[in-house]
Amino acid sequence: MERKIALCVSQWSADSTLYAWSYAKQYFLRKRRDAQGVEVLSPLDKLFVVHVFKDGKKEKEKDGARWSGGGPLLPAMRTALAKFPHQVVELEGQSVHQTLLEFGAREAIDIIILGSKDHKGTVQRMVQPGGIGHASTSDTIKAKSKRPCLVVRPASARNEKMRIKSSINLGSLLGNEGLFDGAITSRLKATAPTVTPDELRKVCLAFESVDVGQHMLTWATKFCLFPDDEVYIVHCLSKSLMKLANKKGNEVGPEVVDEIESESINVVSNTRLKDDAKQGLVEFLEENSIDLVITGSATTSRFRKTLNLGQSSLSSHLLHHAPCPTLVIPFKGMSSEGSMPEGGLPPFSPDGAIEMSPRESMDTSAPAASAPSGAPAARRISVGNSPAAYPLTITSDGEEEDGQAGAHSGSRPGRTKSLRHALQSWRSIREALGNRPGSGNHLVSDEGEEPQMESGRRTSRTLPAMPDQEQNAQLRRQLQEQSNEIATLKDQIRQLQDVLKASQAPSRQDAAAASLTPPSPAAQAESIP
Numbered sequence: 001m002e003r004k005i006a007l008c009v010s011q012w013s014a015d016s017t018l019y020a021w022s023y024a025k026q027y028f029l030r031k032r033r034d035a036q037g038v039e040v041l042s043p044l045d046k047l048f049v050v051h052v053f054k055d056g057k058k059e060k061e062k063d064g065a066r067w068s069g070g071g072p073l074l075p076a077m078r079t080a081l082a083k084f085p086h087q088v089v090e091l092e093g094q095s096v097h098q099t100l101l102e103f104g105a106r107e108a109i110d111i112i113i114l115g116s117k118d119h120k121g122t123v124q125r126m127v128q129p130g131g132i133g134h135a136s137t138s139d140t141i142k143a144k145s146k147r148p149c150l151v152v153r154p155a156s157a158r159n160e161k162m163r164i165k166s167s168i169n170l171g172s173l174l175g176n177e178g179l180f181d182g183a184i185t186s187r188l189k190a191t192a193p194t195v196t197p198d199e200l201r202k203v204c205l206a207f208e209s210v211d212v213g214q215h216m217l218t219w220a221t222k223f224c225l226f227p228d229d230e231v232y233i234v235h236c237l238s239k240s241l242m243k244l245a246n247k248k249g250n251e252v253g254p255e256v257v258d259e260i261e262s263e264s265i266n267v268v269s270n271t272r273l274k275d276d277a278k279q280g281l282v283e284f285l286e287e288n289s290i291d292l293v294i295t296g297s298a299t300t301s302r303f304r305k306t307l308n309l310g311q312s313s314l315s316s317h318l319l320h321h322a323p324c325p326t327l328v329i330p331f332k333g334m335s336s337e338g339s340m341p342e343g344g345l346p347p348f349s350p351d352g353a354i355e356m357s358p359r360e361s362m363d364t365s366a367p368a369a370s371a372p373s374g375a376p377a378a379r380r381i382s383v384g385n386s387p388a389a390y391p392l393t394i395t396s397d398g399e400e401e402d403g404q405a406g407a408h409s410g411s412r413p414g415r416t417k418s419l420r421h422a423l424q425s426w427r428s429i430r431e432a433l434g435n436r437p438g439s440g441n442h443l444v445s446d447e448g449e450e451p452q453m454e455s456g457r458r459t460s461r462t463l464p465a466m467p468d469q470e471q472n473a474q475l476r477r478q479l480q481e482q483s484n485e486i487a488t489l490k491d492q493i494r495q496l497q498d499v500l501k502a503s504q505a506p507s508r509q510d511a512a513a514a515s516l517t518p519p520s521p522a523a524q525a526e527s528i529p
Contacts, residue, residue, distance in 0.1 A: 001222045005029070006048040006089075006109045008100055010137075013071025016115030019157040021080065023325055024113050027201055027291055028150065029084070030226075040083050047086040049077065050103060052096045097140040104147045110223055111327075112149045114138040116319070142297060142319065142328050148219070152325040201226065204293045206234040206281055206314070212296050216329055220294055224327065232288065234281060278317040286323045293318055294327045 007024065009017050030042040041047065051067050068088075070076035077088075093099030104112055116138040142149050205220060207213035213235065225231065285293055297315040318326045 002044050003110045003223055004046050005111050006050050007113045008050050012068050012077045015154050016117055018074045019154045020115030020152040023152045023157045048089050049086050050089045052091045052099045055094045097137050109147050112147050114151050116151050116153045146330055148329045150327045151319050156325050200228050200230050202230045202290045204232040204290045206295045282321050290324050293322055297328045297330050
């Protein structure tokens with residue numbers, strides 16, 4: 001699938017651009033090796049480097065070509081992009097975000113990459129130009145764009161995998177260009193962020209509605225996922241929905257199950273209960289070292305934003321607090337048409353060169369391989385030692401009243417039936433995996449514990465019960481035991497009463513017979529004085 005990617009740059013030497021480009025090159029862009037084994041950009045990716053000048057001749061003359069100049073950590077744009085065919089687009093407009101949005105719509109851009117500064121606190125936002133209500137360019141584009149946006153903050157890219165190291169070759173970042181003197185090159189090698197090449201990319205899809213989740217998965221499979229990615233599907237549910245999901249509910253259609261079975265995907269189900277779904281999701285991303293999180297976003301009116309009293313949406317919270325870059329897909333940009341490509345993403349280019357994911361392309365020691373054009377690709381999505389597995393994690397948000405789950409986001413498409421759809425999705429996966437073997441981890445339900453399995457994967461037939469459900473189940477068991485004891489005692493009392501009646505029956509009969517028998521003459525004589 002061909003992709004049009006727009007890398008938005010305000011100043012090439014800025015930290016935001018440094019981390020955005022470094023992350024995009026190592027994690028996001030599709031690369032390949034040509035016949036000589038040189039790493040180049042895949043022809044399936046068309047890269048645009050976009051810069052917006054303010055309206056006015058003075059502004060353009062003042063900025064000129066300086067915006068593309070290099071800095072202490074990043075060479076000039078022409079040098080850094082030497083091995084990446086691209087098109088430089090210089091735009092003019094009074095509003096930066098509006099100009100970028102119009103360009104994205106005009107060129108049918110598939111993904112917009114934005115470098116963002118670290119999130120500012122309330123005091124910093126109050127003293128900055130525009131006041132506390134002034135939103136950053138990345139926030140504004142995310143809120144108004146109909147195109148998916150990948151936002152990379154320095155804090156999200158400055159993690160364990162992209163830490164500053166001096167022992168790794170800087171060629172992957174500089175494009176193997178030796179156009180610098182020894183002092184600058186040694187300085188860059190000592191400070192530039194690089195990526196460890198021996199780990200697969202971990203991608204997390206976080207959604208609330210099953211309809212939105214299916215569209216997100218379809219879009220991600222077409223435009224974002226690589227064949228060797230580890231994919232985590234995170235379903236955010238409320239506590240009220242978690243309670244309903246463990247009770248008897250409506251049986252669901254097999255569309256989700258059929259899709260899973262057709263893709264030969266084995267779902268491993270876990271339950272993560274948190275009072276705050278946003279913070280729980282951030283903790284999940286950090287604990288599992290996720291490299292990219294994909295979520296959806298809805299257009300919210302100013303009136304609804306006022307009613308929310310400053311509470312941020314899930315996508316906005318992830319943009320500012322997630323430990324990894326966030327790819328936001330607007331609901332209004334999702335399309336229900338189309339389906340997943342057969343065999344996953346096309347791994348071979350027309351000239352026979354092998355398409356490579358970012359991790360594979362970094363291994364320069366491996367010889368260049370070749371494959372016949374049109375050869376089928378084996379879709380491999382691995383988690384640990386379990387190939388072809390999509391871990392499923394269900395995250396709960398705050399305690400809500402039954403029937404009111406997700407009321408704060410009622411304007412989102414599909415949210416009117418989100419409770420029923422989410423419950424159906426969960427129950428369908430449980431039914432689909434009910435007969436599969438476990439992985440050695442026993443799961444607990446209201447009926448008790450399941451025995452540990454010696455091999456295979458964990459089944460989601462019985463999900464771990466929530467704390468309040470465990471307490472209620474324990475109370476129900478105690479009440480049932482007491483009821484059984486009372487019933488047993490009642491039976492014993494009835495039996496004793498029957499035995500007592502049976503033992504007293506002969507004595508009563510003798511007494512009645514004696515009362516009916518007339519006294520003897522001797523007894524009558526004794527009774528006369």
